Amino acid sequence: MLIFLAVILVALDLLLVWFMLRGAPYVPTRKITVDKIVDLAGNIDGKKMIDIGSGDGRLVIAFAQKGAQATGIEILPPLVNLSRKKIQEAGLEDRAKVIWQDMWKTDFSPYDVLTVFGIVHVMPTLAKKIRREMKPGSKVISLSFKFPHWPIKEDRDGIYLYEV
Ligand SMILES: C[S@@+](CC[C@H](N)C(=O)[O-])C[C@H]1O[C@@H](n2cnc3c(N)ncnc32)[C@H](O)[C@@H]1O
Structure with a gap:
């Protein structure tokens, strides 16, 4: 039993470290903030x-x-499944989809608007990827975390709007 618990704890620690390096842990955006972002x-x-x-x-x-x-x-399969179920329930399959993928392996070039609720240390690397891939004039909205050196077009209570 103790060994089982130890394995679970180590696995959780590794997951946390992975998130710290590759992205942000799951923290859902509040409904009022979702409306502000849209x-x-x-x-x-x-x-x-x-x-x-x-x-x-x-x-x-x-x-x-x-x-x-x-x-x-x-990146997390249970969240992918949950969001697909919610999309289906909302009858939005023709306009909304969720892909199980690492954002660092995703091509941002087809998109006009990108939203992110990340974590502070990924912002510089993310800024470079966005600049490389997104079209000039595209909009980027970041919740809570700023892109270093990018001019903010609008700051609405810690929701930052940028133009590429
Ligand atoms: C702070 S939460 C934001 C969730 C959602 N965007 C919202 O606003 O409610 C960050 C999400 O990014 C996911 N994530 C972390 N690293 C990722 C990566 N490399 N690729 C794709 N998703 C990642 C996490 O699993 C988590 O669901």
């Missing part, structure tokens, strides 16, 4: 949006409900 994106009708690290799919669903073609990228 609002900050402006006119998204028909636009392609991507939420990198999409959790339970709440941003993907909110953007799809406002007319965007929304894609979520999520």
